Amino acid sequence: xTDRPNAPLLEVRSLRVEFETRRGPLVAxxxxxxxxxxxxxxGVVGESGAGKSLTGTAIIGLLEPPGRITAGEILLAGRRxxxxxxxxxxxxxGREVGAIFQDPLTSLNPLYRVSDQLIETxxxxxxxxxxxxxxxxxxxxxxxxxxxxAERLDHYPHQFSGGMxxxxxxxxxxxxxxxxxxxxxxxxxxxxxxxxxIITLLKRLCREHGTxxxxxxxxxxxxxxxxxxxxxxxxxxxxxIGPVRKVVQEPHHPYTxxxxxxxxxxxxxxxxLTQIEGSMPRLNxxxxxxxxxxxxxxxxxxxxxxxxxPMPVGGSDVACWLYGEGR
Amino acid sequence: MIAFVLQRLAQAVVVMLAxxxxxxxxxxxxxxxxxxxxxxxxxxxxxxRIREQLALDQPVVVQYFRFVQQIVSxxxxxxxxxxxxxxxxxxxxxxxxxxxxxxxGIFALAVGLPMGVYTGLYPRSRLSNxxxxxxxxxxxxxxxxxxxxxxxxxxxxxxxLPSFGRGDVVHLGPWSTGLLSASGLQSLIMPAITxxxxxxxxxxxxxxxxxxxxxxxxxxxxxxARGLTNRAVNFGHALKNTLIPVITIVGxxxxxxxxxxxxxxxxxxxxxxxxxxxxxxxFADIPVMAIYLVLIGFLFVLIxxxxxxxxxxxxxxxxxxxxxxxGG
Ligand SMILES: Nc1ncnc2c1ncn2[C@@H]1O[C@H](COP(=O)(O)OP(=O)(O)OP(=O)(O)O)[C@@H](O)[C@H]1O
Ligand code: SF4
Ligand SMILES: [Mg+2]
Numbered sequence: 246x247t248d249r250p251n252a253p254l255l256e257v258r259s260l261r262v263e264f265e266t267r268r269g270p271l272v273a274x275x276x277x278x279x280x281x282x283x284x285x286x287x288g289v290v291g292e293s294g295a296g297k298s299l300t301g302t303a304i305i306g307l308l309e310p311p312g313r314i315t316a317g318e319i320l321l322a323g324r325r326x327x328x329x330x331x332x333x334x335x336x337x338x339g340r341e342v343g344a345i346f347q348d349p350l351t352s353l354n355p356l357y358r359v360s361d362q363l364i365e366t367x368x369x370x371x372x373x374x375x376x377x378x379x380x381x382x383x384x385x386x387x388x389x390x391x392x393x394x395a396e397r398l399d400h401y402p403h404q405f406s407g408g409m410x411x412x413x414x415x416x417x418x419x420x421x422x423x424x425x426x427x428x429x430x431x432x433x434x435x436x437x438x439x440x441x442x443i444i445t446l447l448k449r450l451c452r453e454h455g456t457x458x459x460x461x462x463x464x465x466x467x468x469x470x471x472x473x474x475x476x477x478x479x480x481x482x483x484x485x486i487g488p489v490r491k492v493v494q495e496p497h498h499p500y501t502x503x504x505x506x507x508x509x510x511x512x513x514x515x516x517x518l519t520q521i522e523g524s525m526p527r528l529n530x531x532x533x534x535x536x537x538x539x540x541x542x543x544x545x546x547x548x549x550x551x552x553x554x555p556m557p558v559g560g561s562d563v564a565c566w567l568y569g570e571g572r
Numbered sequence: 573m574i575a576f577v578l579q580r581l582a583q584a585v586v587v588m589l590a591x592x593x594x595x596x597x598x599x600x601x602x603x604x605x606x607x608x609x610x611x612x613x614x615x616x617x618x619x620x621r622i623r624e625q626l627a628l629d630q631p632v633v634v635q636y637f638r639f640v641q642q643i644v645s646x647x648x649x650x651x652x653x654x655x656x657x658x659x660x661x662x663x664x665x666x667x668x669x670x671x672x673x674x675x676x677g678i679f680a681l682a683v684g685l686p687m688g689v690y691t692g693l694y695p696r697s698r699l700s701n702x703x704x705x706x707x708x709x710x711x712x713x714x715x716x717x718x719x720x721x722x723x724x725x726x727x728x729x730x731x732x733l734p735s736f737g738r739g740d741v742v743h744l745g746p747w748s749t750g751l752l753s754a755s756g757l758q759s760l761i762m763p764a765i766t767x768x769x770x771x772x773x774x775x776x777x778x779x780x781x782x783x784x785x786x787x788x789x790x791x792x793x794x795x796x797a798r799g800l801t802n803r804a805v806n807f808g809h810a811l812k813n814t815l816i817p818v819i820t821i822v823g824x825x826x827x828x829x830x831x832x833x834x835x836x837x838x839x840x841x842x843x844x845x846x847x848x849x850x851x852x853x854x855f856a857d858i859p860v861m862a863i864y865l866v867l868i869g870f871l872f873v874l875i876x877x878x879x880x881x882x883x884x885x886x887x888x889x890x891x892x893x894x895x896x897x898x899g900g
Contacts, residue, residue, distance in 0.1 A: 305797055307793065307796055307797060331802075335796075335799050335800075335801065335802075336799060337799070338796065338797055338798065338799035339797065339798040339799030339800075340799055343797070343798070344794070344797035344798075346790055346793065346794055346797075348790055351789065351790035351791060352790050352791055352794040353791055353794070354791040354795065354809050354812075354813070355791070355813075355887075355888070355889060356812050356813055356886070356887065356888065357809070357812075358888075365800065365804065365808075366798045366799075366800065369798070369799055369800055369801065369804070370799060401888040401889070403888070403889050414794070417794075417798060418797075418798070420798070421799070
């Protein structure tokens with residue numbers, strides 16, 4: 246593996262997530278392994294339905310039945326967290342792993358003041374009284390750049406604009422200083438003009454606090470600017486994972502090559518990743534061998550029989566037989 | 573806030589005028605009250621005199637406004653059957669009906685809400701399934717059947733509870749209450765359960781559906797992702813959002829409880845307004861029927877008004893919208 250100075254903060258090993266259905270189990274995440282170092286930003290990209298959100302949800306332990314982890318393990322700072330009882334995992338959520346979701350308009354409870362929601366979160370995890378928690382809440386709102394934070398503190402969510410609400414959401418996610426934040430398309434629902442601001446803010450705060458981020462997005466521009474490493478997911482598996490510059494400039498996996506071909510030049514935003522012919526298979530129709538083989542321009546015999554596992558190629562890990570032995 | 577209240581009050585007045593119109597039209601289309609009042613051999617002059625006395629010779633619009641005016645001034649007329657002022661009749665009967673409806677409502681809410689929350693939180697549990705099956709019975713069994721079965725079991729077979737009447741009442745000024753005597757309380761149990769059963773099942777199913785809906789929302793997911801305790805998520809964030817529609821329905825159902833108490837009152841011979849109304853129907857005692865309608869309408873409107881104000885207290889979004897003049 247690559248030589249990283251720090252021991253990983255998060256380690257996902259051979260994760261498998263299945264949905265129990267009447268017609269048998271559907272495998273939504275299959276043999277996914279990756280790690281995130283302290284303070285590192287891992288970008289996760291892939292088409293809709295690739296399993297990005299599901300991976301994040303599995304990490305924070307909020308998979309909803311009938312979905313469940315059926316194999317693999319998840320370690321946080323060396324400690325296994327995928328098999329913890331609900332209450333033990335609850336203490337980790339927010340305190341050690343925070344989360345930000347796509348839609349700031351619906352992430353906040355409409356019936357509670359912003360101050361209530363912040364103070365509640367702070368006091369759940371930190372030994373503070375009401376007054377100290379309120380002071381911290383105010384400080385957090387200032388930190389995420391809400392103008393007039395002192396007055397805004399006691400406002401209700403509907404009194405904030407979308408961008409401001411996402412700032413509040415970020416403040417909430419950071420309230421107990423987690424070491425890792427899972428940001429699932431944190432800007433997709435926002436105005437294009439505001440997206441960059443929010444990403445910049447998130448990036449700055451995480452750098453200042455030394456928080457690692459798993460940044461799920463469709464936006465390769467954001468990944469190129471923000472992430473240290475990037476994982477490309479396809480049909481519930483990782484197709485390619487490596488340092489962002491490597492993956493962007495010399496992609497190896499034919500799917501990644503297709504994705505990068507979709508970007509005219511870096512720094513430009515590309516909303517959808519649909520430059521490749523065809524569409525991703527449904528979970529109940531994933532072909533044998535390499536899941537990408539029906540769409541792959543470089544497909545050959547072995548691809549239709551054997552499933553490729555990620556193997557090291559020039560600093561990245563690539564799941565493609567083009568780089569396997571016996572070719 | 574004041575604009576909001578005034579707006580709702582104006583709406584209430586319009587609704588009451590409409591209800592009064594319906595009540596008033598009873599006089600015109602349900603038989604001739606004079607014929608009911610007089611004997612066969614009453615001379616024509618006497619009939620005309622009564623007609624004039626009742627203002628039945630005036631134009632319809634004038635009659636309507638006289639009707640409204642009289643009600644507003646507290647003059648409800650007299651019962652054709654008994655000759656007793658209707659205001660007095662209603663005042664005697666109102667406490668019985670209100671006590672029955674309110675106790676039935678509290679029973680429905682106190683049992684239905686926790687059952688709904690439980691079935692919403694644990695949709696797959698066996699107890700939830702049992703609750704759901706019971707609630708299906710609650711909404712589908714006719715009220716009189718529930719009442720008769722209760723009487724059969726608790727009065728006839730076990731001899732535990734009285735099968736009819738209100739027991740001993742205590743007079744507190746104009747209000748007669750059955751809540752302060754043992755026999756009064758015993759008498760209240762079965763009618764209240766009978767009347768509240770449908771509402772209980774309704775509230776339970778509503779709370780369950782709302783709870784399931786709210787638990788799927790992003791803000792609940794985000795609350796969990798922040799590591800809030802189950803208690804804070806379920807009973808703080810989720811339940812509070814569930815309560816908005818529940819308040820509406822419970823409020824409206826309280827009106828329905830009062831209106832539908834007719835059946836329960838007749839099964840248990842409960843001396844309330846519903847029983848009075850039934851007797852009035854039998855004797856075509858139109859003034860009593862009309863005033864009953866108006867009174868029920870008034871209670872509905874009043875309850876609605878209170879529900880609207882409660883909304884306002886629970887939901888901050890309404891407060892700001894009204895302030896900004898967006899209304900709605
Ligand atoms: N409750 C469920 N039952 C069955 N399949 C599900 C369920 N929830 C998610 N899936 C499937 O799991 C797969 C992965 O979903 P996921 O939400 O992780 O995709 P994603 O990569 O985040 O996509 P997007 O970019 O649209 O957010 C999808 O194919 C989806 O259909
Ligand atoms: S394994 Fe084969 S089908 Fe899959 S990406 Fe590589 S070349 Fe294409
Ligand atoms: Mg997603």
